[in-house]
Amino acid sequence: MQNKRWHSAIPSLLTLLLVLAWLLPGLVGHDPWKGNESRSIGFVHSLLSGAPAAIPTLAGEPLPVHPPLFTWVAANAAQSLSDWLPVHDATRLTGGMFVLLALIFSGFTGRLLYGSEHGRLAVLVLIGSVGLLVRAHEAIPQSALLAAYALAGFGFALSLRRPLIGGALAGTGIGMAFMSIGAVEALALLLAAMLLPVMAPAWRTRASLAAALAMVVSALPWLLIWPLMLYQQAPGVLAEWWHVDTLGRFALLPAHGGMGTLYYLTFLPWFAWPAWPLALWALWKARRHGLTAPGIALPLLMFLSLLGVLSLTNDPREIHGLPLLLPLAWLAAGSTYTLRRGAANALYWFAMMTFLVVIAAAWVYWSAFDLGVPARLSAHVHKIQPGYTGEFRPLMVALALGYCFAWLVLLVLLKRTPQRPLIAWAAGITLAWGLAASLFMYPVNARMSYRSMISSMEPALPSHGCVASQDLNEAMRAMLDYWIDLRTLPVKSLAQSHCPALLVQYDENFPPELTADWREVWQGNRPGNRSERFALYRRVQARH
Numbered sequence: 228m229q230n231k232r233w234h235s236a237i238p239s240l241l242t243l244l245l246v247l248a249w250l251l252p253g254l255v256g257h258d259p260w261k262g263n264e265s266r267s268i269g270f271v272h273s274l275l276s277g278a279p280a281a282i283p284t285l286a287g288e289p290l291p292v293h294p295p296l297f298t299w300v301a302a303n304a305a306q307s308l309s310d311w312l313p314v315h316d317a318t319r320l321t322g323g324m325f326v327l328l329a330l331i332f333s334g335f336t337g338r339l340l341y342g343s344e345h346g347r348l349a350v351l352v353l354i355g356s357v358g359l360l361v362r363a364h365e366a367i368p369q370s371a372l373l374a375a376y377a378l379a380g381f382g383f384a385l386s387l388r389r390p391l392i393g394g395a396l397a398g399t400g401i402g403m404a405f406m407s408i409g410a411v412e413a414l415a416l417l418l419a420a421m422l423l424p425v426m427a428p429a430w431r432t433r434a435s436l437a438a439a440l441a442m443v444v445s446a447l448p449w450l451l452i453w454p455l456m457l458y459q460q461a462p463g464v465l466a467e468w469w470h471v472d473t474l475g476r477f478a479l480l481p482a483h484g485g486m487g488t489l490y491y492l493t494f495l496p497w498f499a500w501p502a503w504p505l506a507l508w509a510l511w512k513a514r515r516h517g518l519t520a521p522g523i524a525l526p527l528l529m530f531l532s533l534l535g536v537l538s539l540t541n542d543p544r545e546i547h548g549l550p551l552l553l554p555l556a557w558l559a560a561g562s563t564y565t566l567r568r569g570a571a572n573a574l575y576w577f578a579m580m581t582f583l584v585v586i587a588a589a590w591v592y593w594s595a596f597d598l599g600v601p602a603r604l605s606a607h608v609h610k611i612q613p614g615y616t617g618e619f620r621p622l623m624v625a626l627a628l629g630y631c632f633a634w635l636v637l638l639v640l641l642k643r644t645p646q647r648p649l650i651a652w653a654a655g656i657t658l659a660w661g662l663a664a665s666l667f668m669y670p671v672n673a674r675m676s677y678r679s680m681i682s683s684m685e686p687a688l689p690s691h692g693c694v695a696s697q698d699l700n701e702a703m704r705a706m707l708d709y710w711i712d713l714r715t716l717p718v719k720s721l722a723q724s725h726c727p728a729l730l731v732q733y734d735e736n737f738p739p740e741l742t743a744d745w746r747e748v749w750q751g752n753r754p755g756n757r758s759e760r761f762a763l764y765r766r767v768q769a770r771h
Contacts, residue, residue, distance in 0.1 A: 238347060239347065242347045242350060242351065245351075245354070245653060245654060245657055246327070246330060246350065246354060248630075248633075248657050248661065249354045249363075249653075249656065249657040249660060250323055250326060250327060250354075250363065250364075251323070252364075252626075252660060252661055252664035252665065253364040253660070253663075253664040253668065254316070254319050254320050254322075254323045254364060255312060255316040255319065255320065256316070256668065257668055257671075257672040257676070258315065258672055258675075258676035258677075258678045259315045259366070259676065259677075259705075259706060259709065260365070260672075260675035260676060261675050261676075261677065261702050261753065262702055263365065263367045263369075263546065263702075264319075264365045264366045264367060264702075265677065265701075265702035265703075265705050265706050265709075266285065266701045266702050266705050267297065267298070267301070267318060267366045267367055267368060268314065268315045268318050268366055268705065268709060269285045269286060269701070269702075269704070269705020269706070269708060269709060270283055270284065270285055270290075270295070270298045270705075271298055271301045271302050271305060271314060271318050271366075272314055272705070272708060272709045273285060273286065273287070273708070274295075274298055274299075274302045275302055275305060275306070275314065279460055279461075280295070280299065280456075281295070281453065281456035281457045281459075281460050281461075282457065282460060282461050282464055283295050283298065285701060285704065285705055285708075286704040286705055286707065286708040286714045286715070287708070287714040288717070289461065289464045289467075290701070291457075291464050291465075291467055291468035291472060292468075292472055293368055293407070293408050293409050293472065294405065294406045294407065294408070294409060294453055295406075295453065296368070296371055296403065296406035296407050297321065297322075297325075297367075297368035297370070297371045297407060298368075300321050300324075300325075300371070301317065301318040301321040301322075301366070304317045304318070304320060304321045304324075305317035305318060308320070314709075315366065315709075318366040319364070319365070319366040321366065321370075322363075322364075322365060322366045322367060322370040322371075323363070323364070323370075325370040325371045325373065325374040326359075326363045326370050326373060326374070328374040328377065328378070329353075329370070329373040329374040329376070329377040329553070330350050330353060330354070330377075331377075332374070332377035332378050332380070332381040333349050333350060333353055333377045333380070333381075333553055333556060333557070334346040334347065334349055334350045335381050336349065336377070336380045336381045336384050336557060337349030337350075337556075337557055337560045337561075339381070339384040339385060339387075339388075340384055340521060340522040340525065340526075340557060340561060341522050341557075341560060341561040344564075344646075345560045345561060345563070346560075347646075348559075348560035348563050348646065348649055349556050349557055349559075349560040351560075351646075351649045351650060351652075351653040352501070352502050352505070352555075352556040352559045352560055352649060352653075353502075353552060353553070353556045354653050354656060354657065355501060355502075355649065355652045355653035355655075355656045356498070356499055356500070356501075356502055356552050356555075356556070356656075357497055357498060357499075357500050357656070358494075358497070358498030358499060358545065358548070358549070358552060359549065359552055360656060360659075360660055362546065362549060364660075364664075367546070368407050368408060369407070369408065369546050369547075369549050371403065371406075371407035372403075372404055372407040372408045372412055372549065372550060373549050373550055373552075373553070374403065375400045375401075375402075375403035375404040375407055375412075376400065376404060376412075376416070376529070376533075376550040376553050377400075377553055378396055378397075378399060378400035378403065379396075379397050379399075379400025379401055379403075379404065379416050379529075380400070380525065380526070380529060380553060380554070380557070381393075381396060381400075382394065382395070382396030382397025382398070382399070382400055382442070383397050383419075383420065383423065383430075383525055383529075384521065384525060386430070386434075386435065386438035386442075387429055387430070387521060390434040390435065390437045390438035390441070391437055391438065391441045392441075393438055393441075394437065394438030394439060394440065394441030394442040394445070395441045395442070395444075395445040396445075397416075397420065397438070397442045397445075398441065398442035398443060398444065398445030398446035398447075398449075399445050399446070399449070400416065401413050401416045401417060401420075401442070401446045401449070401450075402445065402446045402447075402448065402449020402450055403449065404416055405446075405449055405450055406449050406453060409472060409473055409476075410473045411473070411476055411477075411536060411537070411540060412533070412536075412550070413450070414536055415529075415532045415533040415535075415536040415537070416529075416532070416533075418532040418535075418536065419528045419529045419532040419533075420439070420442065422528050422532065423524065423525065423528060426518075426519060426524050426528060427519050427520070427521060427524035427525070428519060429520075429521045429524075430521075475541075476540045476541060476542055477539055477540060477541070478539055478540060478541035489538075490538070490543035491534055491537055491538060491543065491547075491548050491551065492534075494545055494548070495548070495551070498545060498548065498552075499551065499552055499555050501559070501574060501648075501649075501652055502552060502555035502556050502558075502559045503555055503559075505558070505559030505562050505563065505566070506526075506554075506555045506558035506559050506562070508562045508565070508566060508570075509523065509558040509559065509561050509562035509565075510523070510527070510558065512562065512565055522557075522561050523558070523561075525554075525557070526553075526554030526555070526557040526558045527554065527558070529553070529554040530551060530554035530555065533550055533551055534551065559649075563645050563646065563649060564645045566645060566648075571645060571647070571648050572648075574648035574649075574651075574652065575647055575648040575651050578648065578651040578652040578655050579638060579651060579655075581655065582634065582655035582658055582659065585655070585658070585659050585662070586631055586658070586662070589627070589659075589662040589663075589666055589667075590627075590666075591604070592604070592608065592666075592667075593627075593666040593667070595607075595608050596608055596609075596612075596615070596617050596666075596667070596670050597617040597618060597619055597620070597666075598617065598619065599617060605617075608670075611755055612670050612673060612674050612754065612755045613754050613755055614673045614674070614679060614753075614754020614755060615669065615670040615673040615674075615754070618669075620669075623665045623666060623668075624665070624666075626661070626665040627661065627662050627665040627666050629661075630657075630658050630661035630662060630665070631658065631662075633658075634654055634655065634657075634658040637650070637651075637654050638651065638654075673754050673755075674753060674754060674755045674756065675753070676753070677702070677703060677706040677710070677753060678706070678710060679753075679754065680751045680752065680753055680754075680761070681706060681707060681710050681711060682710075683749070683751055684749050684751060684761070684763055685711055687748045687749035687763050688711075688713070688728065688763070689727050689728045689765065691727075692726060692727040692728065693715075693716055693725075693726040693727075693728075694713060694715045694716070694726055694728045694729070694730055695715060695716050695717075695718045695724040695726040695728070695729045695730070696715035696716065696717050696718070696729070696730045696731070696732075697717070697718060697719075697729065697730070697731045697732070697739075698731060698732045698733065699715060699717065699730060699731075699732045699761075700732060700759075703732065703761070704717075715730055726766075727765060727766045728763060728764065728765050728766070729741075729745060729763070729764040729766075730761060730762075730763050730764075731761065731762050731763075731764065732759065732760070732761050733760055733761075733762065734758055734759075734760070735757050735758060735760050738762075739762060741764060743767070744766060744767055745764040745765070745766060745767065746764060746765055746766075746767050747762055747763070747764055748763055748764065748765050749762070749763040750762040750763070
């Protein structure tokens with residue numbers, strides 16, 4: 228009996244091993260990267276430096292772009308791990324923790340909707356999704372949103388068996404979605420909850436009323452506590468957040484234009500591969516009599532609700548679509564055992580050939596970066612990335628070889644089962660990320676980090692007085708505060724500035740034109756990046 232239990236536990240253990248091999252590399256060991264990650268780390272650094280917990284603050288300025296759940300959790304993690312990890316690594320680990328929670332709850336949901344075997348399949352589809360690969364390893368609040376959606380989906384599914392517990396979990400997920408990004412994403416979940424009884428008879432019972440009550444009660448604290456705290460401390464910041472970053476996101480308001488109706492459908496073919504064709508197959512199989520079944524209705528409504536709400540916003544971005552992967556993964560997991568043999572074999576061979584090419588390309592480009600061979604390719608890649616000096620790193624090479632060997636062994640041992648294509652693809656994605664994290668983390672870090680550029684600028688800064696800034700992006704402001712404790716004073720015109728120094732960001736095609744009162748003392752950019760340039764000026768004549 229014990230041997231039988233151990234044998235049945237092996238697939239779950241292998242899935243866990245694959246998840247860890249996919250998730251852990253790249254979470255620590257490199258600088259904050261430009262964009263969303265630098266901004267998130269800037270919020271955490273500001274909170275640790277004494278900013279009010281209720282007021283999202285970046286480099287000394289209130290910036291209520293989203294509620295502070297991720298910042299709060301990451302700041303606590305950074306304090307707890309301060310003896311072992313810098314703030315940016317601890318913040319990135321927080322993102323990884325939320326992604327792991329999303330995988331766990333998505334697996335639980337798959338088990339409830341389709342059966343025990345399908346929980347692992349939902350996880351495999353998620354880690355195999357191309358669009359999640361890089362985002363899962365960044366310090367971004369959208370990782371908390373992904374966990375919130377997975378928890379809400381699990382709560383909706385569980386409410387059919389345990390109404391009060393399921394409703395409470397669904398409400399917690401809705402509240403977490405609000406506290407992660409804002410009201411738009413929470414609204415999409417509420418819309419799905421209201422439509423479930425309309426579409427699916429399974430949620431049209433008295434028990435569902437108890438689940439709905441539990442959902443509302445559990446969601447209310449998440450929806451009310453932070454806005455009340457912010458109102459008490461900074462009512463103006465709350466009003467700005469509500470009008471600009473909540474109501475202002477909707478393109479239907481007269482002051483805004485440019486709806487992103489079709490945007491989220493245009494990038495899904497690569498972003499949600501291989502989930503979307505499997506999800507379409509599930510819908511096709513259920514087209515006549517199964518669309519109201521819980522395993523179809525729940526993920527379909529969650530997908531359509533979020534897609535519909537996001538399509539009415541005026542800031543369409545790929546990162547906002549991360550939760551769309553969850554319902555697609557559930558539908559894909561439910562369709563795996565019904566996939567025709569020819570389609571399953573095609574996906575398996577496509578995965579094998581794709582990642583054999585990835586292996587070959589990775590080692591050739593690594594050789595060009597770190598060994599200088601072949602010489603022509605080496606000259607080309609170092610021209611693209613001029614700030615990187617190649618170096619042979621035995622530990623990183625051994626790790627990359629280990630990923631290649633493990634993937635090849637897995638392919639040899641895989642039996643011809645309906646799960647084989649998903650396992651092969653998820654393992655291939657894991658291989659690709661393992662190669663990226665081991666062989667290319669250093670050159671990518673040289674390109675994506677502001678650290679070296681800020682270090683080169685630091686000697687040119689004034690020893691006394693403030694530094695004004697013009698057109699400086701939020702990521703750069705955050706990293707100046709994080710690396711050298713410099714908080715610039717943003718100005719729209721030089722007439723507003725009384726500072727002896729001015730830092731300007733500009734495009735190389737449109738260099739700044741300043742008066743003779745300013746003298747350029749430094750200019751620079753991230754190595755390899757030409758469009759995003761910076762210049763530091765010192766005032767020649769003091770004001771009287």
